[in-house]
Amino acid sequence: MRLTMKAALAALTTIAAAGAAGAAEPQPWELGLQAPASPVMEQLTDFHNLLLIIIFAVALFVLALLVYVMWRFSAKRNPTPSKAAHNTMIEVIWTVVPVLILLVIAVPSFQALYYMNRDVDPEVTLIARGYQWYWGYEYPDQQIDEYTSIMIPDDEVDESAGHRRLLSVDEPVVLPADTDVEILITAGDVLHSWAVPSFGIKMDAVPGRMNRVWVRVPEEGVYYGQCSELCGTGHGFMPIEVRVVSREAFDQWVMEQVADADLDEPPVLLTTTYDEALAERQLAQASAEQ
Numbered sequence: 001m002r003l004t005m006k007a008a009l010a011a012l013t014t015i016a017a018a019g020a021a022g023a024a025e026p027q028p029w030e031l032g033l034q035a036p037a038s039p040v041m042e043q044l045t046d047f048h049n050l051l052l053i054i055i056f057a058v059a060l061f062v063l064a065l066l067v068y069v070m071w072r073f074s075a076k077r078n079p080t081p082s083k084a085a086h087n088t089m090i091e092v093i094w095t096v097v098p099v100l101i102l103l104v105i106a107v108p109s110f111q112a113l114y115y116m117n118r119d120v121d122p123e124v125t126l127i128a129r130g131y132q133w134y135w136g137y138e139y140p141d142q143q144i145d146e147y148t149s150i151m152i153p154d155d156e157v158d159e160s161a162g163h164r165r166l167l168s169v170d171e172p173v174v175l176p177a178d179t180d181v182e183i184l185i186t187a188g189d190v191l192h193s194w195a196v197p198s199f200g201i202k203m204d205a206v207p208g209r210m211n212r213v214w215v216r217v218p219e220e221g222v223y224y225g226q227c228s229e230l231c232g233t234g235h236g237f238m239p240i241e242v243r244v245v246s247r248e249a250f251d252q253w254v255m256e257q258v259a260d261a262d263l264d265e266p267p268v269l270l271t272t273t274y275d276e277a278l279a280e281r282q283l284a285q286a287s288a289e290q
Contacts (some may be wrong), residue, residue, distance in 0.1 A: 024198030024223040025167055032196045037223055038215050041200030050108060054101060117198070120214045123184035123270060124250075126173065129148045130185075130192025130205035130227065132135030137173055141268040142254045143261065147171050151237050167224045172241035176250035176270055177220045185211045190232065196225030196240055204229060217244045 022036050036042040071077075127138040129146065138146040138218070149169045157163045175181055185194045187205035195202040199215045217223070225240035247270040253269050 002091060022194075025164055025219070026224075035175055036200070037198040037219065037221070038200055039216050040112075040116050040215065041198060043108075043115055044200045047108050047112050049077045051105065054105065054287075056141065057102070093261065102139050113221060120180045120182065121269075122214065124176060124179055125182045125184065126175070127184045127186070128173075128194050128205070130187040130189075130194065130231070130238070133227075133229075133238040134234050135194075135238060135240065136170075137168075137190070139254070142258070143263050143265070143267045144254065144257045149173070149241070151239050162222070164224065166237070167226075167239045167241065169241045170241050172222075172249060174253055175215075175217065175242060175244050177244050177245045178216065178218050179247060179250075180214060180216050183213050191229050191260065192227050192231050192238070193229035194225070195228040196242060198223050199225075199242075201226055203224070217242075220244050220246060 011274045024037055026034075026066075033041075033045055033048060072288070086264060090184075105184045120169060125139070125141050127140065129136040129138075129144070131148075134151070135149045136146045137149060138144065149171045151166065151172060152163055152168045154165060157165050157168065162168075183194070185203045186209060187207045191207075192205035193202060194205055196215075199217065201213050201215060203211050203213045205211070221244055223242045223244065225238075225242070227235060227238045229235075232237075251269045251271070258267050
């Protein structure tokens, strides 16, 4: 299967190279978040930007208040300080306003949390296992056995092929675009963390436990992440590379992986578009409820 997988990934090199220029990866002197590549990350980015506005407004108000207090109540302007200890209106304001600010923060926060953890009916399930120090991936519905994904060494990095130092791997994850994908994350030895910033995913990989996240990536391209849990001396050398291809290309890749395998059942393929698949699932759900 290893040789077949290498051949299939070579066929996807054109797609990867085309998306490499806009690949989701860390940039030199980057200050903001990576561009969102999933609906979850879009909500998290909007929430992050809202928090920045609130924090900036509060900081600006406090700064202005401090400057005014230093000017208005200096010893020169107030040789006889006031002995007033309480002001009902001020106490009401500094109690109510923070509560309103927390409500403004809480509503989109709970919306994002609900959306991140909502139940989806996935068309593809990916199992990611962390090891010291590489990742293993398995597609149970497509009957693709676990394969290892190891970082490309510095002396083998080929920038003309779209490689990224410390980010590119020999066997990346392949996912279909515009598809609900369930990712089950665990570990085979110690704690790891499967994190792809542009997807809005950072989930711990715990030995003996299966954690779950989901993602839908509308655009094809190459997306990078890294292990985000200190897991040993090779922690910084177990990156994540995800190549998102069209649904048709994904089906072709799956068939190439299982071409020589002796399967009891055919692999699950994405024979329809996302909208058609969603309509079929909704129709089936409505029929079941009746």
